[in-house]
Amino acid sequence: MIDKRFASAREAVADVHDGATVMIGGFGEAGSPIELIHALIDQGASSLTVVSNNTGTGLVGLAALLRAGRVRKVVCSFPKTAGSTVFPDLYRAGKVELELVPQGTLAERIRAGGAGIAAFYTPTAAGTPLGEGKELRTFDGREHVLEHGLRADFTLIKGRAADAHGNVLYHRTARNFAPMMATASSCTIVQAADVVEAGTLEPEAIVTPGIFVDRVVHVPEPALESALNEAGASYP
Amino acid sequence: MTAAPKGTAAPGAASGWTREGIAERVAQDIPNGSYVNLGIGIPELVARYVPEGRTLVYHTENGLLGMGPSPAAGQGDPELINAGKRRVTMMPGAAFFDQATSFAMIRGGHLDLSVLGALQVAANGDLANWSTGADDAIPAVGGAMDLVAGVKRVFVMTTHVTKEGEPKLVACCTYPLTGRGVVTRVYSDLAVIDVTPEGFRLVELAPGVGFDFVQERTGAPILRDLSRQPGA
Numbered sequence: 001m002i003d004k005r006f007a008s009a010r011e012a013v014a015d016v017h018d019g020a021t022v023m024i025g026g027f028g029e030a031g032s033p034i035e036l037i038h039a040l041i042d043q044g045a046s047s048l049t050v051v052s053n054n055t056g057t058g059l060v061g062l063a064a065l066l067r068a069g070r071v072r073k074v075v076c077s078f079p080k081t082a083g084s085t086v087f088p089d090l091y092r093a094g095k096v097e098l099e100l101v102p103q104g105t106l107a108e109r110i111r112a113g114g115a116g117i118a119a120f121y122t123p124t125a126a127g128t129p130l131g132e133g134k135e136l137r138t139f140d141g142r143e144h145v146l147e148h149g150l151r152a153d154f155t156l157i158k159g160r161a162a163d164a165h166g167n168v169l170y171h172r173t174a175r176n177f178a179p180m181m182a183t184a185s186s187c188t189i190v191q192a193a194d195v196v197e198a199g200t201l202e203p204e205a206i207v208t209p210g211i212f213v214d215r216v217v218h219v220p221e222p223a224l225e226s227a228l229n230e231a232g233a234s235y236p
Numbered sequence: 237m238t239a240a241p242k243g244t245a246a247p248g249a250a251s252g253w254t255r256e257g258i259a260e261r262v263a264q265d266i267p268n269g270s271y272v273n274l275g276i277g278i279p280e281l282v283a284r285y286v287p288e289g290r291t292l293v294y295h296t297e298n299g300l301l302g303m304g305p306s307p308a309a310g311q312g313d314p315e316l317i318n319a320g321k322r323r324v325t326m327m328p329g330a331a332f333f334d335q336a337t338s339f340a341m342i343r344g345g346h347l348d349l350s351v352l353g354a355l356q357v358a359a360n361g362d363l364a365n366w367s368t369g370a371d372d373a374i375p376a377v378g379g380a381m382d383l384v385a386g387v388k389r390v391f392v393m394t395t396h397v398t399k400e401g402e403p404k405l406v407a408c409c410t411y412p413l414t415g416r417g418v419v420t421r422v423y424s425d426l427a428v429i430d431v432t433p434e435g436f437r438l439v440e441l442a443p444g445v446g447f448d449f450v451q452e453r454t455g456a457p458i459l460r461d462l463s464r465q466p467g468a
Contacts, residue, residue: 030316
């Protein structure tokens with residue numbers, strides 16, 4: 001019998017090691033796995049490389065992980081969302097490294113990493129500062145940039161529903177990076193508002209097949225970054 | 237006293253189009269049925285001025301095709317947002333998808349048009365719109381480089397000059413590039429200008445604006461076909 005359910009977020013992130021690369025789903029607050037991130041803060045792993053589209057807002061979730069000093073490097077497309085102060089302050093103080101990646105290139109690098117593709121050529125960023133220093137090749141008269149696949153040790157994502165086999169459904173634009181991130185790490189951890197027995201979800205509707213998922217945690221009422229920020233929350 | 241035409245600048249201000257007027261002008265040029273990505277900020281205004289009878293399908297790169305307008309304040313779903321992270325709605329026929337699929341639509345040339353803002357546009361179509369390159373700036377690019385690399389036509393919506401009066405249409409961009417040779421057409425408060433292999437070419441002057449006035453505020457020569465611009 002396959003059952004990937006873990007009793008708590010704490011247990012699901014217990015073995016994240018110092019220096020790990022962690023992919024974290026979300027575009028802004030949509031899809032941000034706040035409870036898993038907070039469990040990771042409690043767990044204490046440090047010198048992390050975080051791959052995520054943004055850097056969080058306020059003093060909760062991704063911003064709280066950064067504020068706790070656990071992150072050595074961020075791989076990201078847009079680190080300065082309105083309401084984000086933690087990352088900008090750390091970056092200006094030289095306390096965190098940034099690898100800036102165009103959003104579509106970030107998505108494709110993660111997809112490639114999960115699909116066994118070492119690298120690919122894309123026209124995105126050719127002739128710009130983000131293409132500098134990279135291998136270039138011309139196809140059909142157009143310059144392309146060589147970009148490498150990305151892999152991680154752990155992935156933290158948020159689903160609307162998951163089953164015991166790790167099949168996942170998402171909620172609207174909370175899906176964003178999660179399906180690719182699920183494929184690209186050694187251990188993918190999903191928090192889901194509904195967790196059900198295998199055979200309950202409609203197989204035709206599954207977005208992330210369970211083969212890509214290692215651990216499922218039931219978080220029935222996930223917090224939202226905006227609601228926590230409006231309440232003036234900070235973590236821990 | 238006659239009322240000013242809709243979308244033109246208020247009396248006393250410089251002649252030309254207001255932001256809304258530029259948006260309205262852009263909207264005239266988008267064919268029915270187009271798949272469109274509107275950049276965050278001023279380009280979003282274009283959706284308000286689409287002529288009656290035309291239906292456009294809006295793409296937002298965070299994973300929604302068939303995006304609808306913003307919900308009433310305090311309403312909506314915090315996980316149904318646009319690329320600017322604001323709450324939006326969905327239209328009948330909408331679809332959600334992941335980021336790899338979303339950027340396959342962009343890079344794969346499936347979107348008909350993107351309307352973006354600009355810091356600078358060069359006469360060869362180079363666009364700079366993501367960074368001023370300032371030392372203390374936090375660099376952030378989002379999907380801008382992917383959009384200009386992949387979408388079939390890129391319209392730029394911008395003021396013709398900066399707040400300091402410097403031209404934004406230039407011979408050569410000095411800010412870091414978003415993409416090379418990617419801009420199709422520029423809509424400013426003063427004129428509509430195509431980017432052609434020969435450089436900038438005038439399409440249309442805003443109401444009350446003369447050609448010389450535009451040329452003086454442009455950092456590169458603007459070609460014009462006098463036979464097609466009798467009033468210019």
